[in-house]
Amino acid sequence: MKIYIERNKENKEFDFKGSVQDLLDTLNILSETVLVVKNGTIITEDEELINDDEIKILSVVSGG
Amino acid sequence: MKCEKCENKAIIGNPILCSEHFEEYILKTVQDTITQFNLFTKETKICVAVSGGKDSLALIDILIRLGYSVEGLFVNEGISNYREYSNEDLEKFMRKNKLLLRTTSFQDLVGHSLDEIMNTEKFHACSVCGTLRRYLLNKFSKEYDVIATGHNLDDEAQTVLINLARGNTDLMFRGGPKSKPTNQFTQKVKPLIFVSEKQLLTYAIIRKIKTGFEECPYAQTSYRAHLRDLLNEEESKNPSTKLNILKSYLNLEKNIIKCDVKEKELCVCSVCGEASQEGICKACKLKEEIINLLH
Numbered sequence: 001m002k003i004y005i006e007r008n009k010e011n012k013e014f015d016f017k018g019s020v021q022d023l024l025d026t027l028n029i030l031s032e033t034v035l036v037v038k039n040g041t042i043i044t045e046d047e048e049l050i051n052d053d054e055i056k057i058l059s060v061v062s063g064g
Numbered sequence: 065m066k067c068e069k070c071e072n073k074a075i076i077g078n079p080i081l082c083s084e085h086f087e088e089y090i091l092k093t094v095q096d097t098i099t100q101f102n103l104f105t106k107e108t109k110i111c112v113a114v115s116g117g118k119d120s121l122a123l124i125d126i127l128i129r130l131g132y133s134v135e136g137l138f139v140n141e142g143i144s145n146y147r148e149y150s151n152e153d154l155e156k157f158m159r160k161n162k163l164l165l166r167t168t169s170f171q172d173l174v175g176h177s178l179d180e181i182m183n184t185e186k187f188h189a190c191s192v193c194g195t196l197r198r199y200l201l202n203k204f205s206k207e208y209d210v211i212a213t214g215h216n217l218d219d220e221a222q223t224v225l226i227n228l229a230r231g232n233t234d235l236m237f238r239g240g241p242k243s244k245p246t247n248q249f250t251q252k253v254k255p256l257i258f259v260s261e262k263q264l265l266t267y268a269i270i271r272k273i274k275t276g277f278e279e280c281p282y283a284q285t286s287y288r289a290h291l292r293d294l295l296n297e298e299e300s301k302n303p304s305t306k307l308n309i310l311k312s313y314l315n316l317e318k319n320i321i322k323c324d325v326k327e328k329e330l331c332v333c334s335v336c337g338e339a340s341q342e343g344i345c346k347a348c349k350l351k352e353e354i355i356n357l358l359h
């Protein structure tokens with residue numbers, strides 16, 4: 001799975017299957033601090049992901 | 065997950081809504097806040113304080129959709145590489161919505177950007193930023209009835225905790241959705257305080273307002289950032305933590321302590337003529353310090 005983590009401007013690629021919440025747990029990211037986008041659409045934490053999905057993890061934190 | 069109101073897929077889990085119903089929810093939440101706290105009416109001249117973040121643009125977008133008349137006041141702090149949208153995007157957004165955008169900056173006020181001020185290593189970024197920002201917003205908003213800021217639920221819950229933890233009982237009850245009206249200061253209102261930062265980002269993305277991501281480089285070191293992380297951890301485990309903190313605050317303010325808080329007498333700054341709590345205002349004192357250090 002290809003994952004882009006906006007906050008660190010970091011691209012990752014590894015095998016993954018499971019829910020968005022599982023992915024966030026794996027990456028040690030709190031769900032409250034991010035929005036997860038799959039193929040251009042915002043998805044909820046319960047959504048199941050497959051290895052072919054391209055995921056963007058957007059950071060909620062900002063300054064004003 | 066399916067939307068609570070229709071058959072479409074939910075895009076957010078708190079509340080569980082599809083994008084269409086989520087937009088509706090945000091507009092209603094903000095309108096309810098405006099009504100409940102009597103923030104302003106359709107006749108009010110509203111100045112929106114535009115910052116580097118998505119929040120203030122989302123605020124403008126929401127207020128326009130609700131039928132309010134707004135103009136923007138952009139305070140450029142002078143932090144390089146810190147914009148969630150470029151200046152061109154900002155101008156394009158304002159032009160598209162046919163809104164007036166006035167611009168001022170720390171550079172205009174003290175002759176230096178926040179980056180230059182911070183290079184001296186003599187100041188605390190958030191405190192310099194807060195003082196100069198407040199000053200500029202007040203100075204350039206005199207012809208408006210209110211200044212609306214993009215403060216969200218996360219900001220407010222953090223502020224309540226900061227004041228509690230630091231024992232700032234004087235500042236404690238200056239929070240909430242609107243400041244007390246005075247002759248010298250334009251009243252400040254916060255229509256987004258019941259919208260969480262995560263909800264705001266979701267809205268900004270649906271409305272294509274957010275174009276990039278940059279975190280304020282100075283935020284990392286602040287106590288606020290520490291409490292932000294703590295609150296997010298708690299909220300992830302116990303949803304509604306932030307909302308409960310804000311509601312507790314509002315109840316306290318309403319029921320107990322309000323009558324005991326004494327406002328300091330205001331006079332006029334002998335240097336710049338703006339309202340001040342002392343003979344020389346905080347911004348002018350800070351300006352002198354900065355100029356002495358950088359010349």
Ligand SMILES: [Zn+2]
Nearest residue numbers: 067070082085
């Ligand atoms: Zn729906």
Ligand SMILES: [Zn+2]
Nearest residue numbers: 333336345348
């Ligand atoms: Zn002054």
